[in-house]
Amino acid sequence: MRDFTEIWSYLAQGPLLWLTATIAAYALGDAAFRASGRRPWVNPVLIAVALLGGLLWATATPYATYFEGAQFVHFLLGPATVVLALPLFDNLRHIRRSALPIVAALLAGSTTAVISALGIGWAMGLRGETLISLAPKSATAPVALGISESLGGSPTLTAVLVILTGIIGAVVATPLLNLLRLTDWRARGFAVGVAAHGIGTARAFQVHPVAGAFAGLGMGLNAVLTAFLAPALLRLFQ
Amino acid sequence: MIAALLAVLLCQLAGETASRALALPLPGPVLGMLLMLAAFAALPRLAQVVRPLAQGILGNLALLFVPAGVGVIGHLDRLGAEGLPLLVALIGSTVLAIAVGALTFAAVARLTGAEPEDA
Numbered sequence A: 001m002r003d004f005t006e007i008w009s010y011l012a013q014g015p016l017l018w019l020t021a022t023i024a025a026y027a028l029g030d031a032a033f034r035a036s037g038r039r040p041w042v043n044p045v046l047i048a049v050a051l052l053g054g055l056l057w058a059t060a061t062p063y064a065t066y067f068e069g070a071q072f073v074h075f076l077l078g079p080a081t082v083v084l085a086l087p088l089f090d091n092l093r094h095i096r097r098s099a100l101p102i103v104a105a106l107l108a109g110s111t112t113a114v115i116s117a118l119g120i121g122w123a124m125g126l127r128g129e130t131l132i133s134l135a136p137k138s139a140t141a142p143v144a145l146g147i148s149e150s151l152g153g154s155p156t157l158t159a160v161l162v163i164l165t166g167i168i169g170a171v172v173a174t175p176l177l178n179l180l181r182l183t184d185w186r187a188r189g190f191a192v193g194v195a196a197h198g199i200g201t202a203r204a205f206q207v208h209p210v211a212g213a214f215a216g217l218g219m220g221l222n223a224v225l226t227a228f229l230a231p232a233l234l235r236l237f238q
Numbered sequence B: 001m002i003a004a005l006l007a008v009l010l011c012q013l014a015g016e017t018a019s020r021a022l023a024l025p026l027p028g029p030v031l032g033m034l035l036m037l038a039a040f041a042a043l044p045r046l047a048q049v050v051r052p053l054a055q056g057i058l059g060n061l062a063l064l065f066v067p068a069g070v071g072v073i074g075h076l077d078r079l080g081a082e083g084l085p086l087l088v089a090l091i092g093s094t095v096l097a098i099a100v101g102a103l104t105f106a107a108v109a110r111l112t113g114a115e116p117e118d119a
Helices: A004-013 A015-035 A044-058 A063-075 A077-083 A085-090 A092-097 A099-123 A128-134 A141-151 A155-179 A185-207 A209-237 B002-021 B028-042 B044-058 B061-112
Strands: none
Touching: A004 A015, A015 A044, A015 A063, A015 B061, A044 A063, A044 A155, A044 B061, A063 A077, A063 B061, A077 A085, A077 A141, A077 A185, A077 B002, A077 B028, A077 B044, A077 B061, A085 A092, A085 A209, A085 B028, A085 B044, A092 A099, A092 A209, A099 A128, A099 A185, A099 A209, A099 B061, A128 A141, A128 A155, A128 A209, A128 B061, A141 A155, A141 A209, A141 B028, A155 A185, A155 B061, A185 A209, A185 B061, A209 B028, B002 B028, B002 B044, B028 B044
């Protein structure tokens, strides 16, 4: 039998190990989520990220090596955005009926997301690159990264802030919207998609199909609007 | 399965190409989503072809964010120094944006008579 360290050094360089670890960590997170009775604060993404982060730290594996394997999962973000067309198509009748509320909620939600993040961050002493990286955090990851880069922020920091925003949105949405006594699945889903992109959308699909479809729509529309809003609003804080 | 995969990838590819060629602020996959939606409207049978694949991907959407999320390990030092303001900004702004967005939607729906059909 060969030395374990030799096998490890072989596996640690290829994509198989970290691809498997990514799926396994998510499976554990998802199992914990189901075991908790689908409580929103037992978030599968957060659990998987914590497990993998700990594993990379313990094995002194660089993120670039990890990403060699994980990129196959990461790539699917693009096709996942494209297939959001299906729930939109299924709900076209609902969407046509709600054109005005959609436009109003998009403008209000998107502006609130950017201004309040910049305002709170600025008031608490954030400046420069960190503040810029914060501006597009409610937009879906590929869009937010592009905006951050073009404004002089740090795309990798933005990626982390985008993920955290999604997790926060997925966790707070149900209790918050219940507290506000909102029962309209369109309003609930759309606001979560605008504020918390794909992770919020994933959560909305778990709660109700109409909420999921409207969340997907909110995410797509907010991706476009944030590209225009973030640069303009950032100027207020510089 | 192959037809569905091809349709989705073609839409994404067309979206990426158009986004770059025309220097649009719209990211490629979002444009691809709009193309796919137009294709479904023109050819409703296509929606049934793509449905199993779409449901498979959307049913596990959260998994796809894990690789980018693990990138947090590269920012632990910054998150140590600026972690508290960042966390307060993220929580505060996400709560505000969801509340403002949802309340606006519900209020405008009431004003314009676009009430939900099933609630």
